[in-house]
Amino acid sequence: MLLAALAAGAEQELPVYPGTVHTRIGNDLIIAGEYYRLAYFTTDDSMEKVADYFARHWRGLGYPTVVEGDLRNEAVVSALYTREGLQRGVVLRRHLGKTAGFTVLRDLWVRAPKKPGAGLVKLEGTLFSQDITTRDDPGGSQHRSSLVQGGLDHVRQQVSESMTRQGFSLVREVGTKLEGELRFTLEHARKGEQVVTTLSRMDEQSTAVLQMWVGSDRPDALPNGEAVRQSRAAWEREQREKKAPQEGAP
């Protein structure tokens, strides 16, 4: 992958706004078949000041830079690194009186191999569909957001049939009402894999389908890192419970 391969093996860095803490979102992401790295930060500085910092920085170095948005509620500053085939950018929004920034590094040359996630269904009548893939160490996850033509029950039926055909079995099905709208969550599992599908009615003619596939080498499909964390938490809880009666004893 180009993000890590350039500059004699040095990892390509995300854009940084000075004086703030940047938190990575996932590891390497694949969005619509393209490689991304993302992080976010918040600051008390105005959106205009933050946008101006990035625009001046990139323009000063000689990168073609574009600033878009009203610079009050939203702004996007983006620079093209044409030699390396990379795009660096920052997406800015106002959030709880602060400026929230999402810094982005996007690979323009290398596309992820087309490998549709098992269990993520593509239904007949799909009007729009976008995939996001994370490649974290403990296991991977894939997300698909789709807008499908058809009523909620019809689409739910289609999803169930498609999952069964792929060898998944239904583990749980929950129907809830959110703001008066019916919504279904289906959990399917296969050895080492789990797919959570959320279906919500958009209107009479269309249904939104959000699917998340999680895979790991564990039979319960929990990512290893999460399993270790849960195991450690359970052990600590057990230790605390053991200690408590001893301390309480006369």
Add this chain to the structure above:
Amino acid sequence: MRTLALALVLLVASPAPAAMPGKALLEHLSKGLRTTQVGDWVTYKLDGGGARVHYWRLAVVGEEKDSLGRDALWLEMEMGTHPAMRAPLSQIRMLIARGTDGMAFKPGSVTRLVVAMGFDKPQEYSQEALDWALTKHPQPRAAPPPQRPAEPPVVRSGKETRLMTPAGTVTAVPIEVLYRSTVIKRTWMSREIPILQLAKVEIPRIAHALEVFEYGVNAKPRMLLPDPKTPRVKLEYAEKAFPQLPWLEEENP
């Protein structure tokens, strides 16, 4: 390809002192015209007025025999909006056979061509695509302009003088193209400027100018070259390409 065509015209046309008018220019060049060497580079500033400022860099970054066994030079050309060229808008690298009789390059002698436009990945041209790119294709002709009494433009050269440029002061000779009493174009040639020996071009009536911005003799290759697995630029034929459009393939796997 416009950039390539412009560059080839300049490369082929400008370093031919015998074709230039004027004793002053010949005397200037005869004081020692440097042979183009690996490492030579020059950056020009193209000022089209207002914010229309671009930079154009030429650099000789290697030499080898071409496929026909001729001495040839690797020339990198970059066009961008900043002289540092960290992110050029176009990059071209070509292998050109060396010229003879004082010419830096031989006309029509490009045997390899690698191109990257915008943020595209650099790709080498296949032989078929290269032949097509270097061939003049006839354009549909517009209606001929109304006939006017022919009055050919006059070309004259001035005396050798010191010319101030962003790259420093150089010794140069002006060559002017006049139509009646109007200077249409003024070109300043200098033997001190590598590769093209071109110091400045002015088109006064529209306030356009191209002038040397920086130059030197320590150029290193900067363009990332495609690995052998990268597909070459090929010509596509409509009858083959249309049935293979990605969205049609998706519908009929």
